Structures are given as C-alpha cells and as structure tokens.
Amino acid sequence: MVTVTPLKKRREFLAVASTRKKWAAPGLVLQVRRHFADGDAGMNGGLIRVGLTASKKVGSAVVRNRARRRLRALARQVLANHAIPGCDVVLIARADTTTRPFASLRQDLETGLRRLGLWKLES
C-alpha cells in the first residue's frame, strides 16, 4: 500500500492541469501527472498526491463539501491500491457527484485510470 497525501498549492494544481491528460466521466473529471520522469526516482517515488476541486458550479457550500468528501473517500479506496506510485492526481467534482451512486462513481474513476495508463492490479 502506498501513501496518499494531499495536494495543496495552487502551483501544483496548475502543473497537473498543464499536462492535459484528463478524463471526464459523468461523476467526476480526472487529471493526472507523473512528477518523476521514470522509475522510482528519489524519496518521493512512492507517493501519490491527490488534489480535490469543487467549484461554485457544483452548488452551495454544503454541496461542495459533500462532493469533496465523497471524492476523498473514493480516492482512499481506489488510488491507494490501483494507481501506480509517483504521480499527482486531481479530482474535479461535477454536478452529479453528490447524487451519483457510489459504485458508479467508483467505476468512473477506475476506467479513467485505465484510460490514462495509471491502472495497476491490486498489490
């Protein structure tokens, strides 16, 4: 199991967005970036960093918080076991994030990881 830490700085979010590697699903939008060229490169190699974004388009403060919490729970379940280490991931909430069934949301994230080449069988 790899460690999952949060992504905090605006710079880091922009860096992930600038790679243009993204996948849009009904429940969420996924953006990824490998922060080391190849291999395990250094001490940060095992880290997966996750950033969550919920804009005002999603809804009020209550709705945005709920969307973020569901995405955080999802990331904990899926990314730790199925994403290859050494990458940054940004999950963006959409309008349906709070109402979509959790299993479907999970499906969205998993196919997104496969499409972007980050999928890994359970370790």
Next chain:
RNA sequence: CCAGACGGCCGGAUGGCCGCUCCGCGGCGCUGGGAUCAACGCUGCGGGGAGGAAAGUCCGGGCUCCACGGAAACACGGUGCCGGUUAACGGCCGGCGGGGGCGACCCCAGGGAAAGUGCCACAGAAAGCAAACCGCCCACGCGCCUGCCGGAUGGCAGGCCCCAUGGGUAAGGGUGAAAGGGUGCGGUAAGGGCGCACCGCGCCGCCGGCAACGGGGGCGGCAUGGUAAACCCCACCGGGAGCAAGACCGAAUAGGGGCGGCAGGCUCCCCAUUGACGCCCCAAGGGGUGAACAGGGGGGCAAGCGGGUUUCCGGGCCGCCGCCCGGGUUGGUCGCGCGAGGCGUCCGGCGACGGGCGUCCCAGAGGAAUGGCCAUCCGCCGGCGUUGCCCCCUGGGCGCGCCGGCGACAGAACCCGGCUUACAGGCCGUCUGGCACC
C-alpha cells in the same frame, strides 16, 4: 371537535465496516556505541468534534493596530412618542397615540409645516394667494319678448326662458390625494361663522400621571392646505481601519542603510651595524650619501584596499572586503477560546432584566477536519389493495397492508449581544370565536 391568535421547543434514531482532526496517557523510531529531555514521525487505548439560523454581513460591543493635549467645533453619517433595560444598540420590555379585527391579538419611518426654501403630476376655473368656469341672486337696458299709442327707423308700460353690462355670493355642479373647518337649525335678495348648538381647531387655567398623554372647564368665530422615506430645523450618538487586525521566528539569493579600511599598536619570517633599503657617481671591481644613523621588506591580527579623475594633499564617486542594523517573499508559532459562558435553583421586578447559590468545561480546521458506504427503524408524499370503522354513499375520511420516492433550510473560520432572511415535518403551553354535550 372546528377555525384562529400568541409564546416556547425539536429539527431524524440505532447498529456495522472503513476514515479525518484535536486533547490526554502509553509504546516504538530518529545511522560509531550507551543514557536522557523536548520537538517530530508512526502506532495502541480513552475522550471531544457544526447551527437555530453556523447564512446575509444590516446594527451594537469586546479585542488589536493607527491617529490624537482632556476635549470642542464644522462637515458627514445615524437615530427620532414616553419611561425602563443593557457593556452597547437602530435590540428588547412596559406604557401612550393612531389604524385594523366580532375577539384573542396584530400593524405604524410616530419630533418640528406661524424659521426659511422647494414641490403638489393628470384632471380642474383655481394647488397657496386668494381667486371665480357653470350656476344662484340683485340692479340696469344700449338686448329680447308682449301690449298700447303713432304716418314713422319712434314713444310709453310691463316682463326676463334666452342676451350684454355692473355688482353680490361660494350653498350647489364638476376635477382631484387635497379646494380656505364639518353637520343641523335660524337668517338672507341669494348666500356666507352672518348668528346659534354639537363636533373639530387654537389659546389659557385646573385635575390625574415621573413622562408621552388623558379628563374636564373657560375663552376665541376660525386665523394656520398637504408634503420633512424633499432640502432643512431641533435633540441625542459616532476618531479611523480591521484577525488578511496584530505579535514573534525567519534560510538561500538579490537589494537597502550605517561604520571601518586613518593614526597607532601587537606578532611571525627575511635582510641589516662586516651597512640592509632608497638615491647619486663609476674604469663595472666598487665608491659616496641618508649614517653625528638603526632600520628596511613581506605575511598575519576586527590587520590589510583597489580603480579612475595628468601628479601630490584633501574630498567625492564606483567596486571589493569586514562588521553591524533594518525591511522582507515561501513557511512556521502565537493571537485562539473560562466566556457580557451553559445548565439547575432561589430571590427582586408586570416584564425586558438584575442578584445569590450550586454545578459543568463544551469544536478549533487551514485546498479548510467534524465524514464515506451499508442495513434496520421513524417521518412525509404518491400509487394500488382492503374480509375493518364512520359519513351528507357513482363518492369521501380514518385505519391497516404492499410497492416506489423523498429526508427541509443550510457548513464554524477571532469572539459575543441583536436584527433580517431561508426552512420538510413535528411537539408543548396559554388564550379567542364558534358548534355539540353535561
């Protein structure tokens, strides 16, 4: 039982699996070895962890910084019946006045319009200063009608539905949100506070009340239209900005300011009284001179500079070096939760509220924790069914069962007192008006 008024309260519950954050206690880790403190990381156990509005950011305070001689005044902003309450308020409580409701009760931006200025759309004759469109009344006749006289375009008499002129009126008509008090009677040519009664208004006493105000009396024939959420006047209140306040720590790089690099000193090495070093002479070997003298060169020390302006001295400039100071980006720590605190109870007060006693410690994040998923129950809504009950019986209500959907408004960001706005559903109490029964 139905309809309604007011006040208070709750605002999903339980369990399972997996997490977050803070606090307390314990364990482990941190490279030569051992011991140990703090912090940090990981981990185990125990405990705390959103709201009545956390919202809007509309008022009032605490706290912090800035400004300032206590302050006062101008400007600007706010408040505006009276009394109380409070740390304070534009809040709240109790009264007063006006309006609405059968009633419980509800609503009111409720100071001043004889200080001044402005405005009063449309309509209307006229919107502030008294005027007069229709009408009403009187007079007059140069108008008209009737009758008589006369040859006559004339004279005489009478009359006013229609006409002109002069005068009196403001009751009636019509306009308007508003038309110079209202209703009635008398009076009058017609009318009019012209006179009278009542109401209203103004002024002056009296009584009740702390007061707003209320009650009653006398006088005045009525003067002063409305608008101050128009300017304004009066009274009272307000210094400004805000936790991104503010305090502390503060790396690399770049940049800012100040001082020094002057004199003098200490120390080490080399040369030197058999004369170093500088200058002068030379036959190139040396000699003279400073020498009536003891120093010279180099390095180091908080010691020591270099460039360039023709040169020297001084000064300035640029650069370098050394030391010191201040600002400050990312970041970190504090501010930061024992408080105008919650709950219970007693006392004072109609009440807002105040006081005493007891008891409790109750969120503290920072891309922002306080949750994610599942199950059962609960509540509400819709549909279908019903061998149940009721009614005003093609139907409806209540109850029960099944299926499906939904779970209001909304997320602390320094704290507190209010206000405003949003809100599925539900509970409790007091009161009002009906209906039924005793």
